[in-house]
Structures are given as structure tokens and as C-alpha cells.
Amino acid sequence: MDKFVNQLKIAFASQYAFAIKAQNFHWNVEGPDFYQLHQLFDTIYTEVYGAVDAFAENIRKIKAYTPASLERFSALTAISDEVEVLESSAMIAELLADAEKMQEIMKHLFVQAENIGEHGLSNFLADRQDAFAKHAWFLRATAKA
Ligand SMILES: [Fe+2]
Numbered sequence: 001m002d003k004f005v006n007q008l009k010i011a012f013a014s015q016y017a018f019a020i021k022a023q024n025f026h027w028n029v030e031g032p033d034f035y036q037l038h039q040l041f042d043t044i045y046t047e048v049y050g051a052v053d054a055f056a057e058n059i060r061k062i063k064a065y066t067p068a069s070l071e072r073f074s075a076l077t078a079i080s081d082e083v084e085v086l087e088s089s090a091m092i093a094e095l096l097a098d099a100e101k102m103q104e105i106m107k108h109l110f111v112q113a114e115n116i117g118e119h120g121l122s123n124f125l126a127d128r129q130d131a132f133a134k135h136a137w138f139l140r141a142t143a144k145a
């Protein structure tokens with residue numbers, strides 16, 4: 001159970017880091033497709049931020065405390081920070097790889113939540129997997145030449 005809780009905290013911190021990166025790209029993207037990409041990154045970070053509170057509360061429901069500081073998020077996240085301002089195509093490629101990684105994290109945790117009978121939590125994790133699958137699809141379709 002402790003290992004599962006720790007992995008859940010990693011997933012939560014990773015989701016937060018993913019949202020920050022999508023918002024970073026929303027703010028800093030440039031180029032001929034500026035407006036379309038500005039809107040795409042907005043759609044993505046808004047959806048992900050929208051699931052932050054429910055994720056934190058799901059951690060509390062299984063009697064663990066939720067990480068809730070930049071220092072803890074930074075220590076736990078599996079999604080690397082982006083400190084450079086990238087070309088738009090590199091932003092899309094990086095966020096796509098991150099969205100695929102998030103899908104894998106949620107898929108893995110879903111199985112573990114099912115195994116311990118936490119069906120409300122596994123249902124939530126399935127929804128997060130599906131949301132990241134949709135973000136990955138949008139990014140993949142945008143990246144296509
Ligand atoms: Fe905005």
C-alpha cells in the first residue's frame with residue numbers, strides 16, 4: 001500500500017508539472033500557427049488543472065496526505081520541467097511525449113487500484129488515462145506534416 005500511495009503522489013505531482021508545462025507553452029508559443037497552438041495548449045492545461053483538486057482529494061480518501069508545494073512537486077514529478085523557450089514544433093513533440101507518459105502512469109496505477117478494491121479511485125484513474133489519450137491525439141494530429 002505504501003508503494004502504491006507513493007506512486008499515486010508521483011502521478012499527482014507529474015500531472016501538476018504537465019499542466020504547468022502546457023501553460024508555459026500556451027504563454028510562450030510563437031510562429032505562424034500561434035493562435036491555433038495558443039488555443040490548443042489552453043484547452044489542454046485547462047482540462048488538466050480541472051482534475052487537480054479531485055486527484056488531491058482521491059489521495060486524501062485513501063488516508064494519505066497530498067503533496068502540495070512546489071518543492072514536493074519538483075522532487076516527485078516524472079515529467080521534467082522545461083526552462084527553455086522552444087520552437088513550436090519542439091513544444092508539440094515534448095508535450096506529446098509527456099502526454100503518452102502520463103497515459104502509461106495512469107494505466108499502471110489503475111491496475112493497482114483495482115487490485116486493492118479501490119474502485120472509485122480506479123475509475124478516476126481510468127478517466128485520467130482517457131483524458132491524456134485525448135491530449136496525445138490532439139498533439140499527434142497537430143504534429144503530423
Ligand atoms: Fe491564457
